[in-house]
Amino acid sequence: MTIPTITLNNGVAMPQLGLGTARVEDEEVRRIVGTALGLGYRLIDSAAKYENELGVGQGIVDAVVPREELFITSKLRGRDQGFASTKAALAQTLDQLGLDHVDLYLIHWPLPRVDNYVESWRAMQDLLAEGLTRAIGVSNFLPEHLDRLAAETTIVPAVNQIELHPQLPQREQIADNTRRGIVTESWSPLANAGALLKDPVLAEIGERHGRSPVQVVLAWHLRQGLVVIPKASQEERLRANLDVFDIELTAQDVAQIDALETGVRVGGQDPSTHEEF
Numbered sequence: 001m002t003i004p005t006i007t008l009n010n011g012v013a014m015p016q017l018g019l020g021t022a023r024v025e026d027e028e029v030r031r032i033v034g035t036a037l038g039l040g041y042r043l044i045d046s047a048a049k050y051e052n053e054l055g056v057g058q059g060i061v062d063a064v065v066p067r068e069e070l071f072i073t074s075k076l077r078g079r080d081q082g083f084a085s086t087k088a089a090l091a092q093t094l095d096q097l098g099l100d101h102v103d104l105y106l107i108h109w110p111l112p113r114v115d116n117y118v119e120s121w122r123a124m125q126d127l128l129a130e131g132l133t134r135a136i137g138v139s140n141f142l143p144e145h146l147d148r149l150a151a152e153t154t155i156v157p158a159v160n161q162i163e164l165h166p167q168l169p170q171r172e173q174i175a176d177n178t179r180r181g182i183v184t185e186s187w188s189p190l191a192n193a194g195a196l197l198k199d200p201v202l203a204e205i206g207e208r209h210g211r212s213p214v215q216v217v218l219a220w221h222l223r224q225g226l227v228v229i230p231k232a233s234q235e236e237r238l239r240a241n242l243d244v245f246d247i248e249l250t251a252q253d254v255a256q257i258d259a260l261e262t263g264v265r266v267g268g269q270d271p272s273t274h275e276e277f
């Protein structure tokens with residue numbers, strides 16, 4: 001199984017589909033990561049805030065995949081924002097993961113009230129230069145936050161990881177990211193398996209293609225050139241989520257999926273106000 005890649009603005013190739021690891025404890029995430037890598041996943045989306053990077057690292061060891069084939073993302077949690085603390089945070093994440101570098105390091109949330117993301121970004125630029133990460137990016141950044149990075153720092157983020165699914169298609173943010181040369185990565189791509197997946201429209205489209213609603217939604221992301229990181233805990237689901245690269249949605253399918261937009265954020269987390277540390 002070969003997963004297509006997307007080339008980031010610094011030339012690094014990133015798999016277009018990977019595994020999410022939020023809200024899973026160490027032992028469980030170890031099993032899931034090991035299983036996923038065995039099935040052919042290479043991108044693992046991790047974060048210090050998930051407090052399970054030890055388990056992610058153990059899953060990586062269990063799978064015995066050559067390091068250069070892996071694409072490991074981690075994120076700077078809110079409480080570690082700041083110049084020196086950003087550097088210390090990545091050192092701790094690498095220690096937990098058992099790695100000497102990650103492939104992508106993201107600022108998890110902008111936390112505009114705290115107003116420390118520009119200083120954190122300066123440290124991220126150093127971490128990139130030091131080879132401790134192969135690419136740097138952001139998560140949940142709005143155009144106004146990207147504007148400040150552009151005005152006050154030198155490196156354009158490679159990725160902006162944002163909540164994105166048919167209910168919240170984020171067309172304007174995608175266009176803004178693209179204009180800046182930033183790849184958009186969809187978090188909660190399945191809207192966290194809520195009401196969206198029960199919508200009869202997805203079942204109907206799925207029937208036409210001989211696929212499930214989940215697979216239809218993943219195909220919708222991929223055809224837009226988005227990077228997607230569904231979280232799944234069972235082998236059968238992990239396998240099904242990889243079996244999506246040959247789905248060719250018609251213009252009519254896409255129009256029907258686009259009509260599912262509600263504008264609602266699954267967890268109600270608005271980046272201009274959401275705070276987590």
Ligand SMILES: NC(=O)c1ccc[n+]([C@@H]2O[C@H](COP(=O)([O-])OP(=O)(O)OC[C@H]3O[C@@H](n4cnc5c(N)ncnc54)[C@H](OP(=O)(O)O)[C@@H]3O)[C@@H](O)[C@H]2O)c1
Nearest residue numbers: 020021022045187188189190191192193230231232233237
């Ligand atoms: N940057 C950020 O601020 C941020 C925020 C949230 C999430 N994330 C990242 O994005 C990742 C994905 O988001 P998410 O975990 O919130 O939600 P999600 O991937 O949209 O949905 C996960 C849910 O979908 C279910 N599922 C997956 N594949 C399925 C299948 N084939 N059939 C039926 N159900 C299926 C999973 O079930 P089971 O697990 O029970 O199998 C789980 O309940 C996270 O894990 C995390 O890495 C980032």
